[in-house]
Amino acid sequence: MKVLLFIIATMLIHSSGLMAQDPIRVGSKLFNESVILGEIITQSIENAGFDVEYSDQLGGTRILWNALLTDELDIYPDYTGTIVFELLGETEPLTIAEINRKIEVFGIQITNTLGFNNTYALGMRMDHAEDLGIEAISDLREHPELNFGFSNEFLNRADGWPGIQSTYNLDGSNVTGLDHDLAYRGLENENIDVIDLYSTDAEIDYYELKVLEDDFGFFPDYAAVIVYRSDLNKDVQKLLGNLEFTINEADMISMNADVKLKGIDDEIVAYRFLNGIFGIEITHQSDNRSDRLKETTIDHLILVGVSLALAILLAIPLGIAAFQFKKIEQLILSMVGILQTIPSLALLVFMIPLFGIGTIPAMAALFIYSLLPIVRNTHSGLVSMNNGLKESAVALGLPKSVILKKIELPLALPSILAGIKTSAVINVGTATLGALIGAGGYGQPILTGIRLDDTALILEGAIPAAVLALLAQWFFDLIEKRFSYPT
Amino acid sequence: MIKVRNITKKYGATIALQDVTLAVKKGKTVALIGPSGCGKSTLLRIMLGLVEPDSGQVEINEALLSKESALEIRQQVGYVIQKGGLFPHLTAYQNCALLPKHLKTSKDEIEERLQELCDLTGIEIGDLSKYPSQFSGGQQQRISLMRALMMDPPILLLDEPLGSIDPLVRYDLQSDLKDIFKRLNKTVVLVTHDLGEAGFLGDEIVLMNQGQIIQKGTIQSIVKHPNNEFVSQFVKAQRNHLEEIE
Numbered sequence: 202m203k204v205l206l207f208i209i210a211t212m213l214i215h216s217s218g219l220m221a222q223d224p225i226r227v228g229s230k231l232f233n234e235s236v237i238l239g240e241i242i243t244q245s246i247e248n249a250g251f252d253v254e255y256s257d258q259l260g261g262t263r264i265l266w267n268a269l270l271t272d273e274l275d276i277y278p279d280y281t282g283t284i285v286f287e288l289l290g291e292t293e294p295l296t297i298a299e300i301n302r303k304i305e306v307f308g309i310q311i312t313n314t315l316g317f318n319n320t321y322a323l324g325m326r327m328d329h330a331e332d333l334g335i336e337a338i339s340d341l342r343e344h345p346e347l348n349f350g351f352s353n354e355f356l357n358r359a360d361g362w363p364g365i366q367s368t369y370n371l372d373g374s375n376v377t378g379l380d381h382d383l384a385y386r387g388l389e390n391e392n393i394d395v396i397d398l399y400s401t402d403a404e405i406d407y408y409e410l411k412v413l414e415d416d417f418g419f420f421p422d423y424a425a426v427i428v429y430r431s432d433l434n435k436d437v438q439k440l441l442g443n444l445e446f447t448i449n450e451a452d453m454i455s456m457n458a459d460v461k462l463k464g465i466d467d468e469i470v471a472y473r474f475l476n477g478i479f480g481i482e483i484t485h486q487s488d489n490r491s492d493r494l495k496e497t498t499i500d501h502l503i504l505v506g507v508s509l510a511l512a513i514l515l516a517i518p519l520g521i522a523a524f525q526f527k528k529i530e531q532l533i534l535s536m537v538g539i540l541q542t543i544p545s546l547a548l549l550v551f552m553i554p555l556f557g558i559g560t561i562p563a564m565a566a567l568f569i570y571s572l573l574p575i576v577r578n579t580h581s582g583l584v585s586m587n588n589g590l591k592e593s594a595v596a597l598g599l600p601k602s603v604i605l606k607k608i609e610l611p612l613a614l615p616s617i618l619a620g621i622k623t624s625a626v627i628n629v630g631t632a633t634l635g636a637l638i639g640a641g642g643y644g645q646p647i648l649t650g651i652r653l654d655d656t657a658l659i660l661e662g663a664i665p666a667a668v669l670a671l672l673a674q675w676f677f678d679l680i681e682k683r684f685s686y687p688t
Numbered sequence: 689m690i691k692v693r694n695i696t697k698k699y700g701a702t703i704a705l706q707d708v709t710l711a712v713k714k715g716k717t718v719a720l721i722g723p724s725g726c727g728k729s730t731l732l733r734i735m736l737g738l739v740e741p742d743s744g745q746v747e748i749n750e751a752l753l754s755k756e757s758a759l760e761i762r763q764q765v766g767y768v769i770q771k772g773g774l775f776p777h778l779t780a781y782q783n784c785a786l787l788p789k790h791l792k793t794s795k796d797e798i799e800e801r802l803q804e805l806c807d808l809t810g811i812e813i814g815d816l817s818k819y820p821s822q823f824s825g826g827q828q829q830r831i832s833l834m835r836a837l838m839m840d841p842p843i844l845l846l847d848e849p850l851g852s853i854d855p856l857v858r859y860d861l862q863s864d865l866k867d868i869f870k871r872l873n874k875t876v877v878l879v880t881h882d883l884g885e886a887g888f889l890g891d892e893i894v895l896m897n898q899g900q901i902i903q904k905g906t907i908q909s910i911v912k913h914p915n916n917e918f919v920s921q922f923v924k925a926q927r928n929h930l931e932e933i934e
Contacts, residue, residue, distance in 0.1 A: 593773030597787050598762030611777045686777045687819045
């Protein structure tokens with residue numbers, strides 16, 4: 202029946218000539234399951250003839266939710282528990298119908314469950330749990346010496362650690378926040394004893410983990426659903442509806458294992474699933490490493506180049522203004538200083554309501570980060586000019602503007618270039634975070650590599666980023682040499 | 689040519705200049721001399737508008753020095769400081785050509801003028817493509833003087849121009865300077881702490897202390913007829929120990 206509906210819907214869409222519309226924008230979070238679900242959503246819509254733009258592994262829940270609110274995305278997969286507790290701030294579970302009534306005002310709706318529940322759980326190494334005789338979460342109270350390593354999101358969510366800590370009255374002195382995918386490695390290396398799990402994680406079997414019983418029934422349901430904008434094309438909404446009740450828990454664990462443990466590409470895993478359920482055929486083109494490298498390099502260069510160029514254009518005049526107008530000197534210097542103190546990840550998130558997701562907000566954040574070193578070095582280079590030289594310049598009878606252009610700026614040039622160099626190197630590194638909000642670049646393989654536990658993929662982003670940083674440094678050294686004079 | 693009237697300048701509670709009045713006639717060389725902190729350099733800077741006095745007026749070549757007139761007046765005045773004040777990122781040529789270029793002087797005229805000044809100061813024209821750091825201290829002062837003379841200004845203000853030059857080179861430069869001043873008929877104000885140099889170069893010597901002019905006159909009148917105890921002490925202190933040996 203489902204297959205039939207799918208095919209009919211597909212045919213309808215094909216015949217109604219909707220091809221010319223704007224692409225449907227799909228997003229996913231930064232973990233395997235979300236990426237796979239996003240891929241499944243993408244391919245099933247694409248298969249119906251729509252143009253789809255898939256921004257995978259964007260940062261956390263807030264980034265995606267905000268992107269939906271600001272009409273930067275149309276669709277992303279999430280879980281009922283997350284929506285209820287994290288986004289709506291409720292204290293009691295809600296049904297899907299209740300959720301839909303609550304989020305209607307935002308112009309957002311969710312589908313029915315995709316068919317599985319991926320709740321949070323706490324896990325330990327099987328042998329370790331047996332040694333200590335730990336069966337359930339409440340048993341952890343007897344062992345305050347255990348080290349807890351939780352994903353940062355879990356650590357801060359009301360339905361995560363803060364809730365479980367107060368419900369079970371657990372000691373919280375040995376808690377560390379870290380990336381979920383890295384937590385498994387920490388557990389394996391025995392640096393960490395207890396981690397948060399998703400109940401559909403492929404690693405539970407692989408690492409022989411003990412899922413601790415939630416004996417107080419703290420963790421609510423986390424039914425997988427698709428979140429979408431209410432103004433989404435009705436035919437696409439129908440396609441999303443077709444995915445309801447199609448994936449059970451075992452399916453999801455097996456798909457997670459295919460990607461994470463067997464190293465099969467997300468796209469292929471999603472395709473196989475859709476092919477199995479709906480019999481759809483998609484010619485899958487896998488890109489090779491050099492194509493991918495070319496793409497990430499271009500993305501990264503654009504991110505860094507544009508943001509740095511714009512920063513130079515603004516920062517040098519700001520530095521000059523700070524030098525020439527004593528009244529605004531402190532204002533300018535402290536303003537750019539304050540901007541620099543915003544944590545990079547937070548700055549990226551702040552940019553989303555202003556610029557949405559993708560390249561532009563990442564560029565904006567990098568631009569802001571690049572300002573301080575250039576402004577400060579321009580200013581200090583001008584201020585530190587020898588008094589005798591300054592006096593000689595004035596005494597010659599040259600107007601201020603000529604002194605600035607011919608004497609002050611050239612003499613401050615080494616300092617200004619050093620500032621630009623610092624900015625460029627920081628910028629190249631920070632730009633890898635841009636992948637969290639869909640800007641691509643070298644951060645993309647790094648994020649995917651961390652998610653898939655694939656060192657080669659991590660290096661595919663990390664090495665070129667390091668090389669680019671060195672090249673940037675070398676390039677500005679060369680410019681500096683070009684303008685140097687005997688001293 | 690230069691008239692300074694009732695100039696007073698204070699830095700906080702410290703008095704740098706107290707009601708100073710001075711006139712320099714056309715074609716004459718006046719040497720300002722006195723102990724450190726007597727206000728001689730401040731007075732020179734005030735003549736160029738580099739320092740603004742609390743009260744009093746400066747008149748250069750019949751024009752009253754003000755914020756508006758400063759730029760034009762400075763272009764008629766050559767200024768040389770102790771360590772040359774040459775811009776290290778520009779070659780000697782570029783240093784000299786800075787103001788003429790700004791004033792839209794043609795390249796031919798600039799080069800013609802440079803040739804004249806090279807002859808005058810004894811610098812090889814071929815060396816002008818070097819950077820300041822590639823010249824000796826004495827040569828740097830010569831180039832600095834060339835830069836000051838590029839637009840042929842009627843007035844030269846020199847602040848300890850030979851202050852950091854070693855004695856042998858200094859002796860030569862002093863003679864050259866005297867020769868140049870007279871040959872070009874410039875009105876010169878020179879700040880120095882060396883009475884011998886002041887006497888050798890200056891038609892008139894102005895001895896200052898604590899922001900005031902203590903005695904004005906030729907070197908002979910100052911040495912032979914000191915106005916007061918300070919002047920005779922100052923003269924005595926400047927006498928070389930060599931003379932005592934003789």
